[in-house]
Amino acid sequence: MSVTEICRAAAAASRELRDIPTEVKDRVLERIAVALSSHREELKAANALDTDAARLAGTSATLVDRLTLTDKRIDGMAAAIRTIAALPDPVGAVTGGITRPNGLVIEQVREPLGVVAVVYEARPNVTADVAALCLKSGNAAVLRGSSIAQHSNTAIAAVIEEVLAGQSDIPVDAVRLIPDTSRESVLELLRAEEYVDLVVPRGGPSLIQTVKEHARVPTVIDGDGNCHVYVDASADLSRATGIVVNGKTSRPSVCNAVETLLVHESVAGQWLPGCLDELAALGVSVRGDERTRELWPKAETAEESDWSTEYLDLVLAVKVVVDLDEALDHIDRYGTRNAEAIVAQDISVARRFARRTDSGSVFVNTSTRFSDGGEFGYGVEIGVSTQKLHARGPMGLESLTCVKNVVWGEGQIRVL
Known part of the structure; x- marks a missing residue:
């Protein structure tokens, strides 16, 4: 599938996700957490291919550390998913409201953004974190990792796909990894405004500059941490x-x-x-x-x-x-x-x-x-926004929703 085809399939899945009950989402998240733990040896073997290649390429020790999956970090991924499952579901929450003099009741109700795409580098745990956050908040996730973590990301995504394919509640296209790690795949993703509602770039200055120059899709910048x-x-x-x-x-x-x-x-x-x-x-x-x-x-x-x-x-x-x-x-x-x-x-x-x-x-x-979504009580974060619209700081479940106005009436009509 091309990047555009992946985004199109995710958009179709997102329409089904909007109406899935909280208990169903939580049950699927628990299955993903169990599956990641039970497939740890396959995950570590795939990760070893990435870390060995990184060392041979002269990658810095700190970057190799970000890339490495250990038993502790795999347990951490599973624990983070369970934490997300235990959090309140933001979808459908009424955040405010007012009754107008004419009797209209206006509610502000949270709903999913739709399709959330994340471009990220060297941290394979992000694959699981983003998938879990998006599923809980009713969004489809499109994931584009970097070449340095390709084997690790592919292995984690395969575990998630296996869980989704094994049940009928959540469509398998709700979480998709883009296999192409070229710059062209990022450009195609940034131009998929017909299907993608938000792109979150998590990477260095060159990625951020590419996003600023080419994005047609709304973005939240996860910028440098100076x-x-x-x-x-x-x-x-x-x-x-x-x-x-x-x-x-x-x-x-x-x-x-x-x-x-x-x-x-x-x-x-x-x-x-x-x-x-x-x-x-x-x-x-x-x-x-x-x-x-x-x-x-x-x-x-x-x-x-x-x-x-x-x-x-x-x-x-x-x-x-x-x-x-x-x-x-x-x-x-x-x-x-x-x-x-x-x-x-x-x-x-x-x-x-x-x-x-x-x-x-x-x-x-x-x-x-x-400064971390987990430490802030968000479970994990989809990124740390260094801008002011529509989210700021560590982004959790609520940041993956928007508010729409639902107006309840009893036959009122507007005269002027």
């Missing part, structure tokens, strides 16, 4: 160290990892060298401004490009700032609206940072690593 932590003059410095170390080292290859540390000059001298020593002991390479290098001479010189780089690796840019305003200006200039954090005990400073920072998620005295 995330910052600002350590204020009022910070609990012990707490700050833990937050920075966790944000940078717990999993550096993901979009909610910290890439830049901003430190108020009044605490930089007493706190920064010790924090950087701890980071260096964990393998972090530091690139600092002039003041940082005075305080910690082992830092490399930060270039202008470092402030805008999403490293996805054990590299951290560090800058000493005069005050909160300089930190905010820096984030405004270089941030990507994904996740930003402040460490501060002064509540007025923390509130100003939260109010002033233009980002989908702002964290006060906690790690940016919590």
